[in-house]
Amino acid sequence: IQLTQSPSSLSASVGDRVTITCRASQGISSYLAWYQQKPGKAPKLLIYAASTLQSGVPSRFSGSGSGTDFTLTISSLQPEDFATYYCQQLNSYPPITFGQGTRLEIK
Amino acid sequence: EVQLVESGGGLVKPGRSLRLSCTASGFTFGDYAMSWFRQAPGKGLEWVGFIRSKAYGGTTEYAASVKGRFTISRDDSKSIAYLQMNSLKTEDTAVYYCTRGQLWPLAFAFDIWGQGTMVTVSS
Numbered sequence: 001i002q003l004t005q006s007p008s009s010l011s012a013s014v015g016d017r018v019t020i021t022c023r024a025s026q027g028i029s030s031y032l033a034w035y036q037q038k039p040g041k042a043p044k045l046l047i048y049a050a051s052t053l054q055s056g057v058p059s060r061f062s063g064s065g066s067g068t069d070f071t072l073t074i075s076s077l078q079p080e081d082f083a084t085y086y087c088q089q090l091n092s093y094p095p096i097t098f099g100q101g102t103r104l105e106i107k
Numbered sequence: 108e109v110q111l112v113e114s115g116g117g118l119v120k121p122g123r124s125l126r127l128s129c130t131a132s133g134f135t136f137g138d139y140a141m142s143w144f145r146q147a148p149g150k151g152l153e154w155v156g157f158i159r160s161k162a163y164g165g166t167t168e169y170a171a172s173v174k175g176r177f178t179i180s181r182d183d184s185k186s187i188a189y190l191q192m193n194s195l196k197t198e199d200t201a202v203y204y205c206t207r208g209q210l211w212p213l214a215f216a217f218d219i220w221g222q223g224t225m226v227t228v229s230s
Contacts, residue, residue, distance in 0.1 A: 033216040042220035049214035090215045094168045096154040
């Protein structure tokens with residue numbers, strides 16, 4: 001199953017609302033997770049089951065979708081949110097697959 | 108503190124072998140699936156493989172790119188997962204991450220990640 005994220009990169013300002021999209025090549029129910037990765041660091045789980053916020057993750061992050069179309073929304077960007085975001089499908093494996101990533105940069 | 112620490116990375120020649128270790132602490136290791144991911148320099152994330160907990164048979168799954176060359180194992184008594192890498196290729200050069208698989212009702216994801224260990228395959 002292929003995952004396509006859009007956009008591949010995004011420039012935004014602190015306080016902006018940002019949405020990243022992940023589209024699956026076939027239906028994956030709600031078996032989708034979102035990760036945040038900062039340079040030189042390991043990825044961090046943000047959301048699982050498409051819309052469930054991982055413990056400790058700020059509530060400005062939210063996820064939605066099912067089937068083939070999913071979104072990650074950051075309601076009000078904070079300086080620490082500038083990073084690369086990946087979606088991951090866990091419906092049908094092997095293989096477990098990722099989107100290509102969305103790099104979120106400061107405008 | 109729940110933690111995963113990888114070790115064993117380094118520089119190795121093509122065709123040689125290397126074994127990575129992932130030492131867990133702060134949780135009951137045997138209750139969880141463990142997975143390895145990797146990230147080539149400047150590239151995205153790639154799943155390598157995982158091993159299920161003994162409760163789910165302790166079986167393994169691998170990405171096509173490493174199947175037959177890499178082997179994942181676990182020692183629950185020591186809380187360590189291993190990634191044995193044989194017949195290494197230059198394209199295996201990457202940071203390798205060990206992760207914990209968390210299973211919820213109707214959901215599965217990787218909630219704990221190690222800091223990563225760099226493997227460089229070069230002559």
